[in-house]
Amino acid sequence: MPTAPALISVEHINLKHQNQYTLEKVSFELKQGDFITLIGPNGAGKSSLIKILLGLIKADSGSIWRANNLRIGYTPQHFSPNPFIPISVFDFLNLNQKVGVHFLEQTSALTGIEGLLNAQLKNLSGGELQRVLLTRALLHRPNVLILDEPAQNLDVNGQMQLYQLIQYIHKQQNCAVLMVSHDLHRVMRESTKVLCLYHHICCMGKPESILKDAQFNDLFAAQMDDLMATYKHHHNHYHKN
Amino acid sequence: MEDFIFRAVLASVGISIIAGSLGCFVIWKRMSYFSESISHSALLGVALGIVSGLGIHFGLILVGVVFSVLIVVLQQQKFLSNDAILGIFSHIALSLGIVVLAIIGGVNRDYFSLLFGDILSITNYDIVWVYSMLIIIATLLLFFWQRLLLLALDEELAKAEGLKHIFYPLLFMFMIAFAVSVSVQIVGVLLITSLLIIPPAIAKAFARTPTQMVFQSIFAALLAVIVGLSSSVLYDLATGPAIVITLGILFVFSQFFNFNLKHH
Numbered sequence: 328m329p330t331a332p333a334l335i336s337v338e339h340i341n342l343k344h345q346n347q348y349t350l351e352k353v354s355f356e357l358k359q360g361d362f363i364t365l366i367g368p369n370g371a372g373k374s375s376l377i378k379i380l381l382g383l384i385k386a387d388s389g390s391i392w393r394a395n396n397l398r399i400g401y402t403p404q405h406f407s408p409n410p411f412i413p414i415s416v417f418d419f420l421n422l423n424q425k426v427g428v429h430f431l432e433q434t435s436a437l438t439g440i441e442g443l444l445n446a447q448l449k450n451l452s453g454g455e456l457q458r459v460l461l462t463r464a465l466l467h468r469p470n471v472l473i474l475d476e477p478a479q480n481l482d483v484n485g486q487m488q489l490y491q492l493i494q495y496i497h498k499q500q501n502c503a504v505l506m507v508s509h510d511l512h513r514v515m516r517e518s519t520k521v522l523c524l525y526h527h528i529c530c531m532g533k534p535e536s537i538l539k540d541a542q543f544n545d546l547f548a549a550q551m552d553d554l555m556a557t558y559k560h561h562h563n564h565y566h567k568n
Numbered sequence: 569m570e571d572f573i574f575r576a577v578l579a580s581v582g583i584s585i586i587a588g589s590l591g592c593f594v595i596w597k598r599m600s601y602f603s604e605s606i607s608h609s610a611l612l613g614v615a616l617g618i619v620s621g622l623g624i625h626f627g628l629i630l631v632g633v634v635f636s637v638l639i640v641v642l643q644q645q646k647f648l649s650n651d652a653i654l655g656i657f658s659h660i661a662l663s664l665g666i667v668v669l670a671i672i673g674g675v676n677r678d679y680f681s682l683l684f685g686d687i688l689s690i691t692n693y694d695i696v697w698v699y700s701m702l703i704i705i706a707t708l709l710l711f712f713w714q715r716l717l718l719l720a721l722d723e724e725l726a727k728a729e730g731l732k733h734i735f736y737p738l739l740f741m742f743m744i745a746f747a748v749s750v751s752v753q754i755v756g757v758l759l760i761t762s763l764l765i766i767p768p769a770i771a772k773a774f775a776r777t778p779t780q781m782v783f784q785s786i787f788a789a790l791l792a793v794i795v796g797l798s799s800s801v802l803y804d805l806a807t808g809p810a811i812v813i814t815l816g817i818l819f820v821f822s823q824f825f826n827f828n829l830k831h832h
Contacts, residue, residue, distance in 0.1 A: 409596055412596050412721055
């Protein structure tokens with residue numbers, strides 16, 4: 328079986344902050360068709376790694392290679408649009424990029440925000456905002472989607488719907504995905520590969536093999552108990568109790 | 569119409585358009601304290617302009633630009649919070665300006681008109697300056713509108729989409745320095761910031777799009793400046809305060825409208 332072409336590959340990335348390694352010897356490859364979930368405790372260097380991939384900060388050493396045809400769609404971890412600017416969702420999606428109206432409508436229908444186009448950006452809920460951001464990312468016609476904790480601040484139902492949407496886009500648009508997530512439950516089900524980061528890469532592999540990894544279990548001991556408890560009878564709707 | 573009033577009106581119209589449009593960004597980017605610092609440095613600009621013989625406009629722009637660069641560079645270092653840096657600059661600039669003005673024999677120098685504006689002082693040369701700055705600022709705003717708006721909306725997203733260059737914060741601060749340099753004579757050092765922030769604050773009650781907000785803000789600035797100027801001439805009031813009080817009244821009314829809009 329021929330291997331899929333790589334889109335981004337990083338090798339031996341080091342990043343130091345005040346004499347401590349934020350990232351140490353990080354190497355991995357994102358290939359076409361991949362759905363990589365990046366997990367790790369807070370402060371593990373996940374966002375720094377993403378910023379390096381995006382070219383927002385430079386690594387102290389190591390190399391990064393990007394495919395010539397690479398088009399990244401990115402949604403940042405924190406997006407709180409300036410509440411003092413009166414701007415509609417439609418205008419925001421068109422801001423600083425040339426988008427055909429037809430393509431914009433098509434993409435909005437895909438992400439389910441076609442009813443929000445005339446709403447003011449500042450009035451949206453967290454879940455709506457994530458969909459709008461995702462739409463903006465998709466308008467770049469990306470072949471890689473980099474999503475930094477897209478489901479934070481959403482309730483369980485909202486998370487479920489957003490993950491399903493991302494999964495759908497991944498398959499339908501043949502778009503590689505690199506997603507930062509804390510949600511182990513979801514990670515185990517959807518990813519083709521899990522990358523567990525704690526300054527260095529603790530382990531990397533298919534979800535099933537990660538579960539058996541000793542380092543992974545050390546890092547996520549508490550959450551794993553929780554995961555195991557819910558894993559056998561997961562819900563697709565939210566119970567108050 | 570008296571010549572000096574005609575010149576004052578002409579200058580005011582130009583300044584209203586500058587302040588009304590640029591002011592929206594000052595509000596959006598929460599930079600009223602920055603414009604305050606730059607306007608406080610204006611006194612030093614006037615002093616240096618007189619000392620060097622280059623004239624106050626060159627002095628104002630030079631000092632404004634130097635201060636902008638220093639502030640941006642210091643903010644990048646992150647060794648002090650932004651508001652502390654601005655506070656330090658603001659008051660050092662004001663004090664330096666007063667001291668230098670005193671040293672160069674400002675005995676006959678009228679501080680009051682520098683601090684609060686004086687329409688009698690507007691010359692034809694000043695009007696050329698106002699409209700040159702208007703053309704420069706309007707061109708820059710039109711050309712960079714989309715990028716500046718995205719940066720104001722969410723800096724992190726804008727940077728991730730490629731707008732990470734230090735050019736953009738500098739551009740914005742230079743424009744404020746330009747605006748300040750031509751507004752000093754009409755509204756005075758102490759009140760320039762209000763001409764920048766009150767008109768967009770009024771417009772925000774009505775606007776549904778960023779472009780609407782800019783035009784409504786320009787309209788509010790024009791209205792206040794014309795009313796303020798007239799009452800300044802009629803009742804012999806200082807121009808700056810007359811304009812700012814008019815803006816204040818408009819602001820209070822706009823908030824009633826805002827309140828109505830939200831509760832019906």
